[in-house]
Amino acid sequence: MARNISYQQAIGEALAQEMERDETVILMGEDVAGGAGSPGEDDAWGGVLGVTKGLYGKFGDRVMDTPITESAFIGAAVGAATSGLRPVAELMFIDFMGVCFDQMFNQAAKFRYMFGGNAETPVVIRTMYGAGFRAAAQHSQCLYPVFTHIPGLKVVTPSTPYDAKGLLIQSIRDNDPVIFCEHKALYTLEGDVPEEAYAIPFGEANVTREGDDVTIVTLGRMLHVAHEAADALAKEKISCEVVDLRTTSPMDTDTIIESVENTGRLVVLDESHPRCSIATDVSAIVAQEAFGALKAPIRMVTAPHVPVPFAENLEDLYIPDAGQVQQAVRTVMGKD
Amino acid sequence: MPLSKDELLKAYRMMKTIREFEERLHVEFATGEIPGFVHLYAGEEASATGFCMHLDDRDKIASNHRGHGHSIGKGCDVDAMMAEIYGRGNGLCGGKGGSMHIADLSKGMMGANGIVGGGSPLACGAALAAKQLGTGGVAISFFGDGASNQGTSMESLNLASVWNLPCIFVVENNGYAEATSSKYSVACDDAADRASAFNMPGVVVDGHDFFAVYEAAGEAVKRAREGKGPTLIECKLNRYYGHFEGDAQTYRGKDEVKNLRATIDCLDRFRAKVTSADLLSEAELDVIDGEVAALIDGSVEKAKAAPMPAPAELLTDVYISY
C-alpha cells in the first residue's frame, strides 16, 4: 500500500525496516540519536535534520552517536563491515569527506579487489549534498563525481521518496561499499512510497518522461529541474525524454544510449561542476558510443566552476535552473 | 600461567619463521625479481609473536606497511604470502595486493596497509563488531611511531575509549618513521602519556623481549575480553633493515644495526633464556631452524615457479568494470 510520505521519512523507514529485518545492521554518526551523555533526551535530534529520529528508541545501542571524528567512525564502520556487521554510517555533509576520504577510497573501496576477492565490505555511507540552503562553500557541494571516479565504490543519488527508500534498502543489502547521496533540498519532497520493503537494483536508470526530440540525462535534485524545463518546452512543441541515472556507479549506459539513439539529441543536467563531472562523463560515453545518432552537438548544463557562494542571489545564480535547460534544449534543436 | 613447552616451541617457530621470511626477502629483493616496495619486519619479531600468541579465530588484527610479521603471526599461509609478494596468481590475494596489502580475512588478518595510520579505525570497527555480536573477540591495531602522529591514530584512541571497545593499540616504535627519527617527530614521547590523555592504560615494554611483550599483551587481551576497554602498548624495538628494501639507511648511526643484532636480538635472547632455564634444548630449537629454512626455501621456489595471474583477472573482484 503506497502512501504519500517525504523523502526524509522514506529514508527513515528504509533504515527501520532493514534494522528490523537484520540485526547486524547498525547505524552510527554524529547525533544520529543526538544527546548521548547529555542530561536531557537521548534521542534529541535523530540526525542533524531528523532523518533518523525515533530509531534510537526502537533499536537502542544499535544506533550510535559518535564523537565528531569522521576518520575514526567512518573507518570503524568499514572495519565492522569486514567483521560481520552491516553498518550504515552517516557522514553529515558530503563536504566532510575531506577528513575521512582515506577510509572510503583507500580502504573500503579497495578491499575486495586488493585482497583477491576474499573480502566483502557491506558498508553504507549516507551523506547529504547539494546547494540551495545558503550553507556556502563547505556544506553545499555535489561531490558524487569524486566517488564515481573510484573503482570499488557504488554511488547512489536518489531523486524521489520512492527511489530513496528502494535504493537505500538495496544499498544496505549490497555487499560492496555504497556512498548514498541525499540532496538536502529533497528531504521535504513528498511522493508515493509503498509501506512494505522493496529494493531498486543498482545500475538501472529510470526514464521518468518519454519524448522524441531531446534526451535530458540528469540525477538527484536536478531531475525536478529537468521536468520543469520539459513541461515548459512541451508548450513550444519540443518533446523531451528525461533519464534519471539513480546510480552514477554503476551507471546504466544502455538506457542513455538507447534514448539518444531515439531522440538524436542530448542535454546533460548535473548540479556538480563542469569538469570531470557526471555531465562530462555521460557526454563522453555518448560521443564514443552513439556519435552517429547525434543530430547536434551535446550540451551540458552544470553549476559554474566556482565554489558554492553564500549570498542568496549568487547561490541562486550558481544552481542550474529550468531556464538554462530550456536554452540548452533549444540550442540542440537549432532553435536559439 | 607459565608457557608450556609446546607454546614455547610455537613462539620460537613463529619468530623464526618471520625472521627467515624477511631475511630471505632481503636477499631475493636484491636480485630484482620481486616487484614493488617491500618493508621488512626483521628485528621486531617479538612484538607480533608476543601479541599473536594470545589470539584465536575470534580475533582480528589490522596491520601496516611492515605487515609480514603480523600476517605470519595471525596464521596466514607462508607459501601464499610469498607468492603474493612475487605477484603470482596463486598468491594470498591473487597477486592483486602485494606486500603492502597482504590480507586474509578468514584468518582475522584485516590487511597490511599502504596508508600510514589507516589501520586503527578499521581495528575499532572490528572491535565494535566483536562487541555488538558478542563474540568475545578482540582487535589489535599494529602501527608505528610514524603512524602514531596521524590523526586517525588519535581519533581511534578516542573512539575506542568512548565506546569502550575491546581494542588494543600497539605502537611498534622502531625509532624511525621512514628516515625521520621519532625523537624528532613525536612530540609526546611515550605511549603512556598519550594513553592517559585518552583515559586508557598505556605501558611501554621492551619489544626485543618476547616474554615482556607476551606478558603485557596477555594482560591487555584479558582486559579487552573482559569488557574493560582498550589499552595502548608501546613496544620499543628496532628494525634491522631500511624503511623499504633499497633504503641505504644513511640516516642511521655507524654500526647501529650491527650492534643491535649482536646485543639485543629477540631470537638470540629467547634462545638463551629458554635453554639456560632448561625448558628447551639447543637441539630442539635447531630442528625448528631447519624446518623453517626448508619452509621458506620451498615457498620461494614455489613462488618463482608459479604462474602470473591470468590477464582476465585484471577485471575481476570489482563490482563492475567499464
Added chain:
Amino acid sequence: MSLDDHAPSIGVLANPAAGRDIRRLVAQASVFPIAEKRNMITRLFSSLGMLGVGTVYMMSDGNGIADRIRHALETPPPSDQIWPKVVFLDMPIEDRAVDTLVAAEKMVAHGVGGIIVLGGDGTHRLVASRAGDVPITALSTGTNNVFPAMREASIAGLAAGLVATGQVPVGDCAVRNKVLRVDVNGVESDLALVDLCTSTELWIGSRALWRAEGLDQLFLSFAEADAIGLSSIGGLIRPVTRAAEGGLWLNLADPASAPIIVTAPLAPGLMIDIGVEAVQDLRPGEAISLRAERGVVALDGEREIEFSQTDKLAVRLEWDGPLTLDISKVMTYAAEHELLHRVNAN
C-alpha cells in the same frame, strides 16, 4: 648569562622511562608525563641559578627529556631568573638502564656537589650504585615509589643548591642509607634500596611484580607501614625505619596455608593477599642464601636477574648505600641561619 665556570655544579638525572611500566595496565599506577618532568627540571634551574650554581650536568637521552630541556633553553627564562649553564653529558645513548649508570658516573667524575634524581625507586637504585658520597636529592615522579618522596622541585632545588654551594654543610643534613646487596655465585652483582624479592616466575618479562603467585622471599632494608609496593608486606607486620640498624626478611607462602596473611598494596590500587610464613630480623653484614632453585630476583619491585639451578645467590644488608639530602633539614638550617631571608634596611 652563564656564571663563572668555577661555580659549583650539580647533576640532574631524570629518567624518561620512569613511570611507564605495566603497573599502568595491571594496577592503577600514576602516569607522570614527560612534559611535567621537563617542568620540574626548569623549576630546579630557577632555584639552582638563584643560589649560584654555575653548571648543571644532565644525562643525554633518546627518549625526550634532553630534547625538551634543549627546547626550554632556547626560550629565555623569566627576566628576573638566571639559569645555570646546562651541559649534556657526552655519552653513548642506548635508551636503557645503562645510560643512567654512565650518566651518574660522569656526573661524579665532573665533581658535582650533588645529584638531583627524578624517577622512581628503580632510577634511584641505579644512581645509588654509582653516586659514592655525592649527596642525592631524591624526587619521585609518580606515586608508586618508596625511596624518593613526591616533593615540589623548586624546594628540592633550593636544598640541593644550598648544599652544593656550601651554604649548608652536607654533614648536618644528609643521611646514609642501607642497601640490600645480592651476590650471584659469590660475586657482588647488584643492589636494592628498599626491597629485594625472589619469585619463581622464570622471566624478567615486563619487570614489575604484581601477582601473589610465585613470590618466594622478601628482603627489606626498611619497611614503612604506609608504603606502597612489596615493602608494605613487612611494613604492615613489623615496621622498620630507614634509620634502624637492621632490616627484615620474610619467607612468603600460599595465603591458603600461611600462618599470616597480609593484605598489601602491591601497586597503586592493587590490594593483594600475601601469605607470610616467617618474619625475621635482617642484621647488617649477614649473608642469607636464597632458597629458590630458579626464578627471578626483583630489585625495588622490578624483575632484574634471572637465575637457574646452577646459580647460587645470597643477599646482604649493608650500610654503605647512598647519601641522601633531608630536604626539610636543609631548609630548616637555611631558616635558622638566615640564608634565605634578610632584614630590610629601608
